[in-house]
Amino acid sequence: MKYLNKKGVLFMRMIDLIQKKRDGEILSKEEIGFIVTDYTEGRIPDYQMSAFLMAVYFRGMTEDETIHLTMAMANSGEIVDLSGIDGIKVDKHSTGGVGDKTSLALGPMVAACGVPVAKMSGRGLGHTGGTIDKLESFRGFSTEMSPAQFVKNVNEIKISIIGQSKDLAPADKKIYALRDVTATVDQISLIASSIMSKKLAAGADAIVLDVKVGNGAFMEKEDDAIALAREMVEIGNGAGRNTIAIISDMNQPLGRAVGNALEVREAIETLAGEGDKELRELCLTLGSYMLLLARKADTTEEARVKLENSIRDKSALRKLAQFIEAQGGDSSPVFDTARLPSASIIQEIKSEVSGYVCGIKTSEIGLVSLALGGGRETKESVIDLSVGVVLSKKIGDWTESGETIAVMHGNDPDKVSQAARKLLDAYSFSDLPVEKPSLIKWILTKDGIHEISR
Structure with missing residues (x-):
């Protein structure tokens, strides 16, 4: 009124x-x-x-109200100007999960195909560090640079990651802090506007969203994940940014590794054509849509071939090394992962029963990494980049009693001992065969929702 x-x-x-x-x-x-x-x-x-x-x-809130709220929060502070970067800038955002190291492999793959990757990332508060924390596994790596240098790096090598500005969508930061203490966090329009206000302020021309669903995700139910994805796609397209969303499974950690340097190692293995098949598949799917939105391919099938070629000819692996060097880091671990930070204690965790793995409490695996020192409980916490867990068994795998189900990496014997029990309790087993969960469940575009099983 x-x-x-x-x-x-x-x-x-x-x-x-x-x-x-x-x-x-x-x-x-x-x-x-x-x-x-x-x-x-x-x-x-x-x-x-x-x-x-x-x-x-x-x-x-209605669709229009949600868009108005998103744009008001996006315009409450700095709007990043990426006009100095050649080509269509496509951003990728994940709603977060355990073992989600996708950006570490996806960025170099997409950049190797000629799409500019100009990304703003933050540090993590939780079970592991954020993308920047993980990248600091490369000695000397820094995201501190001038906007001019950021633009120069993207134009010259097609990829750069800079720290998130404190002036980016300050309204969202203030409103979210209030939501956190008033039991109003889990409302779809408020969640969607919070995420998208920062994405729109970050200046990308198009956005690919990876919305996680499952016991290790913010959205545990598929209907809720679809509703959130649909809302964000509507906001993005309503704001003039071509936006699509992929809904992917988080009922178990993504890939095998949970922990900063361990996740970097797994990302490097993916770029080398090895490593976990699920992580590779998610990178290929997300990357295909990034290439499509950037008009570097006419179909997702053509885009996928280009991304696969970047792995096969090692151009994506070389792009990662080039990116690390451009930001002051030692790139030698890209070609020799033994040079990454490593823990002093490496302990195999043995199953106490025989059976098929029928469930993993994904969030508990994240807490294991946190207990070992791999994450932050407060903003002031110091992360141990070397610690974490590598899973040997996942849902659907048969396990004999006494067989290794995971390998724990730590530096404190007491923490390792306590975390071992927590990890064992996160697994459940069945005498009957269990179907492996499909990784990619739905794809949402402005034209509607499409079911997919990969």
Whole structure:
């Protein structure tokens, strides 16, 4: 609702907008913009914003309202200008999961095919570090550079990763902190707008989303993952960015490795044509759509062949080394993974029963890595890049009693001992054969949703 003050200037009252949303009415672009701007700048108190968020939690938002909220948050701070980079810039975002080292392999593969990869990444708070933490497994690697150097690197070698700016979508940071303490985190429109506001502010021309589903993901139910993916695809396309989403399984860790340097090693193995088949498949699928949106291929089949060739002729592996060197890092581990940080204790964890692996508590595997020192419990925590777990058995695999199901890497005997029990408890077994879960379940584009099994 709008009012005129004594000077004849239009103004709004937050209490009226709370009531409007409480009653299920639709807010205008101007009203949503007022809420975001005035809350970010401190003119709306937390108690009123909390009431508004709870009203949204119960009443929901329309597609237009969600787009308006996303754009208001995206425009609340810096909008990254990537116009100096040649070609169509395609960003990839994952909703997160255990063992998700996709960007480490995918970026060089896509860059080797001529698509500019200009990525902003952050550090992790949780079971492992973020992409930047993992890349610091290469001694000397740094994301500290000027915007001009960032653009220069992408134009010259097609890939660069820079630290996420604190000025990127500051409204989202403030609103999310309030959602976290008011039980309003798990609302689809609020989740989607939070993710997409940062993606849109990051300046990409097109976006490929990897939405995880399962017991190791934020969305455990497939219907919820589809709803989130659909909302984000609508936001992206509504904002003029060609956006697609892939829904992938997170009922077990992605690949085999969980832990920073261990995940880097697995990504290198993938680029060398070895390593885990699931990680390779996800990279090929995501990469195919990145090439398609960047107009470097006319079909996903053609794109896939190009990506496979980048692995076969080692150009993707060389691209990773070139990228590491351009950002001050020692690239020798790319060609000799023994040079990556390594733990002093390597312990095999043996199964206590015989049977088919029928379930893995994925989040518990993440907590094992955290307990070993591989993640941050607070922002001030120091990560041990060398520790983590490498799984030998996954869902559907037969295991004999006494057979190794995982290998633990640690530096503290007490932490290793405690984490071993936690890891064993994360596995469940069946006497009957168990079907391996399909990795890629759905693909959503502006034209609809398509089921797929890979």
